[in-house]
Amino acid sequence: MSFLRQRLPPVLLLLLSLLFLSLLSPSTSTELDQLLKLKTSLESSNPTLFSSWKQEHPTCNFTGIVCNLNGLVSEINLSQKNLSGSLPFDAICSLPQLEKLSFGSNFLHGSLTEDLKKCTSLQELDLAKNSFTGKVPDLGSLSQLRLLSLNASGVSGLFPWKSLENLTELTFLSLGDNRFDESPITMELGKHDKLYWLYLSNCSITGEIPEGIGNLTLLENLELSHNHLVGEIPQSITNLKKLRQLELYANSLTGKIPAGLGNLTSLRNFDVSDNKLEGDLSELKSLTGLESVQLYENHLVGEVPEEFGEFKNLYQLSLYKNKLTGPLPQKLGSWSGLEYIDVSENYLTGPIPPGMCKNEKLIDFLLLQNNFTGGIPESYANCKSLVRLRVNNNSLSGTVPVGIWSLPRVVVMDLSMNQFEGPLTSDVGKANSLSLLLLANNRFSGELPAALSEATSLVTIQLSMNQFEGQIPATIGNLKKLGSFHLEQNLLSGAIPESIGSCARISEINLAHNNLSGQIPPSLGSLPNLNSLNLSGNQLSSEVPATLSSLKLSLLDLTNNQLIGRVPELLSIAAFNESFDGNPGLCSQTLKNLRPCSSNSGSPSHPRILLSSFIAGVLALLILLGVFLLWKLRRSSLDQPLKSNSWTMKQYHVLTFTENEILDSIKAENLIGKGGSGNVYKVQLRDGKALAVKHIWTSPDSAHQKTYRSTTSILKKSKSSSSEYDAEVATLSSLRHVNVVKLYCSISSEDSNLLVYEYFPNGSLWDQLHMNNKVKMGWEVRYEIALGAARGLEYLHHGSHRPVIHRDVKSSNILLDGDWKPRIADFGLAKIVQAGGEMTHVIAGTLGYIAPEYAYTYKVNEKSDVYSFGVVLMELVTGKSPVETEFGENKDIVSWVCSKMQCGESEFELVDSSIDDTLQEDALNVLSIAIRCTARVPVLRPSMRMVVQMLEEAQPCQLTSINITKEGENNPKMEQNFHY
Template sequence: MTTMLALLLLFLSLPPLILSLKQEVLFLHQVKLRLSDPNGVLSNWNDQDDTPCNWTSVTCDPLTSSVISVDLSNSSLSGPFPIFLCRLSSLSSLSLYNNNINYSLPLTISTCRNLTTLNLAQNLLTGLIPYTFSLIPNLRYLNLAGNSISGDIPATLGLFRRLETLILVNNLLDGTIPAALSNITTLKSLQLAYNPFTPSRLVPELGNLSSLEYLWLSHCNFVGSIPPNFGRLSRLTNLDVSSNMLSGSIPSVIFELKSIVQIELFNNSFSGELPLGWSNLTALRRFDASLNGLVGTIPDELCKLPLESLNLCDNQLVGLLPENITGSPNLYDLRVFNNRLYGSLPSELGKNSPLQTIDVSGNQFSGEIPASLCEKGVLEHLALINNLFSGTIPDVLGKCRTLNRVRLRGNRFSGEVPAEFWGLPHVNLLDLGENLFYGNISHMISGASNLSVLFISKNRFSGTIPKEIGSLGNLVEFSGSDNELSGQIPPTIVNLGQLGTLDLHKNELSGEIPVGIQSLKQLNELNLANNRLSGKIPDEIGSLPMLNYLDLSQNHFSGKIPLDLQNLKLNMLNLSYNDLSGNIPPLYAKDFYRDSFLGNLGLCGDLPGICIRKTEAKNHTYLWILGSIFTLAGMVFVVGIVWFVCKFWNFRKTKKGISMLKWRSFHKLGFSESEILDCLNEDDVIGSGASGKVYKVELGNGELVAVKKLNERSKKNYESFASVDSQSFATVDSQKDAFEAEVETLGRIRHKNIVRLLCCCNTEDCKLLVYEYMPNGSLGDFLHIGKCGLLDWPTRFKIALDAAEGLSYLHHDCVPSIVHRDIKSNNILLDAEFGARISDFGVAKIINTVNKGAEPMSAIAGSCGYIAPEYAYTLRVNEKSDIYSFGVVILELLTGKKPIDPEFGEKDLVTWVRNSLDPKGVEHVLDPNLGSSFKEQISRVLDIGLLCVSPLPINRPSMRKVVKMLQEAGAGAGNNPRIANKDGKLSPYYYEDCSDQGSVI
């Protein structure tokens, strides 16, 4: 009887139910009509259907068939917010994550009254946050991250009564945080990071959020201290207030956070000592207070906690490292570098915990290396640079096969290095330099198959270099200078195809340079000075395409100087004090190279003083007497011609408009600067822009150079010859104009992947910059003007790696570091071998490391499609801005498409790639010219590019990491890079390690 009654009621309700379903079909069809759907995601939304329950992205209630969820994430939809969705009476969940919804949110959004989840993150929303949001009574999850929403956070949001998650990360909110948010007593997660809020104090009322578990407030311009009220957040597991302007002492209020797992305080201005009371934080696993101004010692009780990571780098800590740090059973990462700690490392460090990383560099530690560091067999990184350590390397570390980075430079270690230590299979960096080690390099080094950098300079190593070193196929640098190595350079060294640096100067090596050296195609630096080498200088050295540093001085080389050395483009050449004879090659027979050939008795040429022949030596005394006589006459002569010289210069300036005293050279030149002026013909213009023209100039000696001639008084509208497109922003934000910025930057840089500035001229009437000529033009030319098919994948990969190494040099190896600010394919030039070099430093910025963090600019510098989102709206610049731009270049290399293209509509290349990726494959976003032979490698490089263009700067790797990941991708080894989740943030316990903050690991 009951069953029959239920069936009867269902039958009676069918007409209105069918009518309701038909209405939902019509509402959803209206949504389809109002959105642009380039991928056809909504193609099966047919208004002729009786129900929408079978439509893509639509979920219905199994009993009533009413629509309860619409998930259109990652669908490339554009248009206004589809307000017709709010007419679905049962709709409880709506996600439009990662689309192109590009209007302001309407106030009528409050009509979505049954929503519990609303995700509009990663769109193009603008305008204000509607104050009517709080009228959605059951809303529990609200995510508006990654948009362009501006203005204030409405105080009316405090009227929510069930909201648990509020995410407003990475927008343009520029007001203050309202205290009314503290009224949302149900709130568990509050994420407001990466917004340019007005500088203000942390809102103390937030301490009233008794249910709060996750608080992310980094990069919000907070000042002052952490409020005492925060101690009331008893359920808080993650506190992140990093990268603000907080100051004062770290308050003891944090010890009231009984549930805290992670505390991120890095990159602020905290001072004073670490407080006491850490034993209360029994759940704490990560604590990062790096990049502050802390002093004092590490409290014993902090070291007793089961920490997974203790990061106190770049502070001013003084004192001892507590012995009871060894009692931490979960300690796997210990980094206290760049402080003033002293004493010995705890003798049982690593014995009771799975220690993976230890970095105590830049302190005053002494004593020996604890033998227990690798007790658990998981030690990977060992960095003890620049301390006072002594003793020997424990034999037991030779069995620590997990080690991959070892840096012991700048200590007082002595004794022989254990034989097994040389051959650890996973070590890629072995740095033993500047110690007192002695003994031989072991033949067991053949086992170090992953070794890429071997640095053993400034020790007392002796014996021969083992032939097994030629089996290290990944070796990029071998620096063994200032030792007592003897015997011949092993012939097997020519097998090292990846070798970029070979520095063995100041040893006792003998014999000849090995046959076959031309196979070292990547060799950038060859320094064999101060040895006992003999024989002829091989002609093959002149065929090394990457070589720009050659020093063979103070040996016993004989014979003629190979003419093929003229094929090289050297920053440094030194062949002095050998037994060379014959003529100096014409390119180098210039006064600029005088010091490069001193002390070779048999050399001939027109450079007086290069050598003193025997017959000249006999008459040396007579010449000296005659010289003295003529000195007095010369003084009288000089006084007589002063007037003439002054008149001459004035005449020359009038005639040519340029005073040669204004020329400035940065390299030894094979031409005179005056030749440049005679070769600037309009027929040779290869580029032009708002600031001037660029000429291809062939000089009298056959050398080609590129000359950039800036318009008269062209200052703050400077534009590179490689940046002539109308979408380039290059406004200089300092008192120096772009010309001076480029001269100041390029004039002091020496790197194989940075274009060389040869010389410059600066007068009131003319500004000239003379560069080495790059015959293959820019990468942008090849990719976008019909030459794309000429670049196969190995060539593109080489270009990406070269450019990454050049940018890594600017960020990590220049002191102070340099941010380019206009990285793009047009500013990556290609030499004859398609080697890449970064150019155009007109808007480069030297970063003041004292200020820590991003520096404010007065205007945007860069080019459309390449500008990092946070830079575009905050005008604050750091290395992460360059990394985003480099990621765009990687995507250009992979897709062959421009960063901004009509094909993308209102989107850019980054958005197009993200939206077009298919879980089944990546082929449809790749340039068809790449083929399928390198599919796995290309996929890895695509992952690296996407990591570089992460919306949040914190998720982008450093350029040093990018280089490493590219090298691993090229070798087919290594782990895939870690990609952020769809909310744009890594896991709650992610933290940026010290290697991105200046670590020496």
């Protein structure tokens, strides 16, 4: 080279150098242009990522780019980079030797264009977990494709199954969790004998499982769950000798477990739960390598094979809601680290296997509603890992091993409805996590230990219908979280402890039918949440404390005691006419069942009552003043201009409008609603399309930072608007479901945040059920709304890798489009569950919809949403709002429905009179689901996945054409067309 420098002119030397460099790096300027075009589409969402993508840099040094030996781009890997925008497939597929394209787990939108067909060199295509729209194009030209991953990508329409027939090199195919049009699998599976991974769950597949599935002999993972599959599991599936995971749950499969399934000795996870399978479990007995067995909610019969006791790797066994009989294998779980067993709601008999917690890993021990006999084996006294112990509704007997009472992690201990005897020992005070202690309907005896007051996590104590004696521990007031206290029908004596007035969260007290004596503690009157008080059938004496007048009780029962004196005036109301019967020493001037008071009859302290009334009046006035000031602040905020000139728009779908169209429409005349997290405006675009925009102020001096959110009878300060905005954007931008409201984009500045949604012309379900211009909706419309909303919540809870808890489910947050299809909306309070448990926050929900446990735990989880949705179902069936004056003081729709049913009144009286008589029984089927959803104990509520299934099974027998009539109009009813 030094020789050339001496002999050649500089210009010629330069030309030779450029030629030499081009031979070393054949990457063409065309590839650079295409990559820069890709950068332009995505850079705004993650500028740092693309900082190396510069024209002067070699393309092979770009972040996420891999080149082959020829210096040409062979791989683009930008997965999990928080990217948004649309992909320019025309540019991407112009890269001639591109073999791997991965954009999984981002926020990409737009469509998969026909240009994707030009990526003919692709071997791997991963676009999973994004927000694309539209159909999947014919991919038949990608004949070299080995990996195709489109699960949860947002695509829809009819999937082109036939186009896959050319992709004979496929080893990995993942299309699940997309809302495709319903269709059967029409491709010839036999051509794909190289597949080892097939994930087609939750993508609307219909028909039967193709017999050709048995030709995929290399399959290790087969998932077809949560579809609309019918028929039997094909016999050919037993050919899949390498199968490790088989998931077919949540379909409508029938028949038996195929003969020969026991030959799949590599199988580790087997889930065919939530189907209609029959027959026994004999085919599984030879699968000794099984780790997880999920067969719940089928029609399986026979015994659990003894061989299950030899499964050395089993950690999860779920067989609940079948028709299984006989004993459990006595070696069950003794070899393995069993973590979860649920065999509830069967007809199982015999003793409890002793070794299921031998390795101290058992977390959930659920054997309820069977016919088990004998006692709880001593070995479980050392099961320190247990969280849920539920053996209620069996025929168990004997004494409970002492160590059971003090298990450190147990949250739920349910031994009710058995024949246990012996004492509740003082060890219970060491149960640091115990929340629910349920021992009702047994033969427990002895005194209640004083150490019971040391189990300070207790929320529910249910010890009724036993033989406990002695006194209630004087220190019971130490249980600050106690919400429900049931000791009725025992042999307790002595006085009711005054300290019970320290249990500020308590809502229910039932000490009926004991031998309690002395006075009713005046401290009971200081319990702000007490809703039900039953002290009947005791020997209580003295006067009724005037302090009870301050309580807002839906149930008061002091009958059959030895009370004397005048009933306090504020308790002498018609609602309590029978609450004092059986007390000859009581008198009242107004209660018809008591003798009238003479002039010298004992009376409560009138000055105290007058003082209480005066204080209550002052408080009411202050609250009204606060509400008025809040209204004034919000009205003034409507006239505040959007003062920032610097706006940032982040889009999550293809937009047909600009940010200026939105900003120009945020003014008072377009206001259509107000919520705890911001005002909502209707924006009419130039093309005629309407949008809904939520406006949240973020500057410290904004009016919205001073607002208050009312969720109970008092006003509590709301969370900051900025945190609500962040929560809502983070949640909504990742959600893709037909029954969840669509967030088009967010627009933010230094003092304001705007969220741009779909607009719903029919408003909310609350509007249509309860407002003055409400619409008369036939049951078929209400049913479809219920089912659609349930599917939306099911998606939130089960459709992503971490559950999303809405935390404010109510009819006003269920919006209705022009076709009356529902969308779950308003995620200002939503939280994503972190690994490890429940989210705890101040304020979650709206009065009438809040689950009862929230009053004493301030914790919410998926079951809190289920309760709220149960209230919505009750609204749909009864036509009533969650809180109405006709329910009585401090009573809501749940207690009203339950009391009506307990009183033996006709169930049909609960159904909205506007629902056609021929469909009222169908409405009652949904009401029964609502009652299950609103169970007081959260663990008794179904999951949203189960709610969807129950609603699907409750489809009206007589489907009518949609009938919607607005009140006040003379529109005749549409003619009904019955389909059987």
